[in-house]
Amino acid sequence: MKKTVVIVDDSKFLLKQISEFFEQQLGFTVLATGCDGNDAVDLYRQYKPDLITLDISMPNRSGEDAMRDILSEFPQAKVLMISAVRGNAMLQCMCDGAKGYIEKPLKLADTEFVKDFKETVEEIFAAD
């Protein structure tokens, strides 16, 4: 049974890249993609995926807020932050319940980066 993921990012290009990565490299089924914080919450409610990836800085509602909303409604939700935002914002996301994080830019040609990405996803599901 393939794991499912919903991907949210305000860049169309990145959405495509991340989706392809999840489908081809990690064997996930991408249920839906969204481009802002509101989409994130709606899509989570609609699909209840195994994993949701969020960017931090997004229009309408930030990834941080979206994550908090999702977690308050679904405390078991697995959230992976994929963002170029460094430092405290990422730390706060992790403190507030994100299960893992990936730093942009997505260097998908870099084997180290890909390894880290895969391990991060594995870690998220290893707890089960």
Next chain:
Amino acid sequence: MGSFVSIRSKLISYTMLLIGGTFLILLSVIVASNIISLRRNMEKAQNQIRDALFAKGKLLAKNNSLAMDVMAQDNAFTSIQGLVASTVADDNDLVYGIYMDRDLNAWVFADAENPKGIPKSYEPLSDSISLWARALFAPDYKEFTLDTISVIEFAAPVGAPDEILGFIRYGISTASMKTMIGEARANARASMLQAVIIITATGLFSLLIGYMVLQKLASRITLPIGALVESSRIISEGNYDVAVHPQSNDEIGRFAEHFESMRKTIKRYTDHLQILIDEKMQQVKDILNNIDQGLFTVNLDGTVNNEYSVRANEILNVDDVASCSLRTLLQCSEKKEAAFQDWFKLVKRQYRRIRWAKLAKLAPVQELELPGVDGGKFVAVSYQSICDKHGNLVKIMVLALDETEKRNRDRQMAEERLQHEQDVKTILSVAHTPAEELSEFMIDTGTRLRELQAEANRHRIGVIRQRERFPEPEKYTIGKEQIDRMYRDLHTIKGNCGSYDFEHLASLAHEAEGKMELLREPVTDRRGEVLVALMCLLDKMIGALDDIHGKIRLISGSEDEVTVRIPEVRVNRIIELGTTLITTENATVKTLATECVQLSWKPAKSLLRKYQKLAYKTARRLGKNIRVKIVDENSLFPPEFIAEHDEALIHLVRNAVAHGIESSEIRDDLGKGIGRITLALEQKEGLRSVIVSDDGHGFNVEKITEKAVAGGVLSEMEAQKLSVEEKLQLLYRGGVSTSDELTEVSGRGMGMQIAYRDIAARGGILKITTNFGKGASVSVSFPDGASVG
């Protein structure tokens, strides 16, 4: 753990319960058996009393019957009356005494009211007892109740059985028997009660005694346990110095002995452990002190531990890391400090689930910029987890690495890389741009820059003057038009540079444009300073332009060399015309003609570059270190000059490097240093020569001769007649090589031979001069003009 109940009280309570229970059972058994035996005794006594009564009654009836037999026969009525009356009177138990004949007529009827026995009436008796007695043939008895008194009548017939005269009857009251039985029962009860009281009292007394004895006993048993418990408590607090003394000879004593030996073992280990720990700590401290990294540890609440490397003090600009807070050490703001607390919480929660590298990356401080000895200091901060043997995170090691040098190096490298990139772009652009265009650009840009410099300087002076005259109202203004013009010039330079990829100059022009903007009214910055900065930039731009000029020269040759491009046909035409003029006597014309002819000539360095490279390449392969110098490298020679020497030169250069120059080790031993090879072109006395010299070991003339003789090239006699020069010529002949080893480059004794044959075939001369041990020089000459035309 539940509430504490001591073994002693448990022992006492359980034993007392046991004893008490046993006693109760015993008591009830005794009481029950007593009751049973009492009842049996009672019955027995009752029967005995009853039997005695019956025996008495029966005996009385029987004896009287015998005694009365005669009396009745004799009709001794008075005797019978006297016997019965006295019998009744003598015995209190006798209620009555009756003698009646066969017709139920009472002869005697004695009772308490009638002691003499005279019957009250002479009517025959008719009661049921009398009727029962009248039917008797043998003594018998019958119980009945007479006026509420229970009476047993003993009756016996008087006279022979076949001739019964009458019946004697005695009524015995059972009252006395009952009284006796009641007394016996009361006695039995009393004795039973007494027994119960005695048993109970004894039991209680023995229970009391038992309790007291048990208490003593329990104390004796549990006292050593108490001592053991106390000892174990002390030991559990980490004090292994208190000895445990066995206080009894039972299992507890054994236990105490084992416990004591265990304590000793633990004490030995812990003492040893302390020594081990001390040693390890010393080692760790040594390592920490020698380590070149700033290193300290923090607990998970953010407090700094006492362990750190000495270098940490220096890197973090503190006197003692251990006495500083994390906040001080890592220059945290309040917000960062709070973030650190969040991070510690996250780390504590997630360290088993998330890789440490990922967690470490989230730490609020990753690098520091601290004041250093000269300028700022960059410190990279990284974090390592420290776990105990069970894998529990106990603290975090913070590593601070002074990266100032590395950063400076990186920055320098980046700058150099940028510089190189720009250089390459410039060179490429120069190479791809027609010379005329470049020349135009150079002239145009140079002119503009000089004008800009002059104008900027003029304004600067103006501004200075205005300030000197202050507070006089004369104000120096830089007009908008002037600024616009200067701006336009800079913009043009920028645009041109951009189109030629001269990025450095373009960026300087851009910066200068910015300065120009600052000069526009209303002025906010001090104009003097802006103008100085502008002039500084203009200087830099001129420098950059010179750089470009340098690149142009690099590509097109030095300034006095060819810098123009003329179609080859035209040059050839000039050369041709010059050649026809060369025989003229007119000095000027002759010079012109010579210049014309030399138009196609090239400098020695470009003609010989190929061989120079060959020499270096050969040397690299042989692991030798050489320098190749070209003599008079800028002297001009016709290009065909070298063409006829090509093959010979290849051999000569290879020979010089392979055989002439010694190996690096030998040269080092001889103190000769780097091998030197000189390439020279010469044109004199009608000969065009190429000379290849080296400062190697030279040719051993004697050895060459020996080898030639040995190889049968010539006889010893002939050899003796030869001059040094002639002897050297032996090298050209086959089979003589001075090299003792074969190398892939040369050395089959063929090199010189091939060169010689090639040269000789084309009318050339090969000449060798040598100074054994110091070097050799080989020249190849062809007559001037040999191949011209």
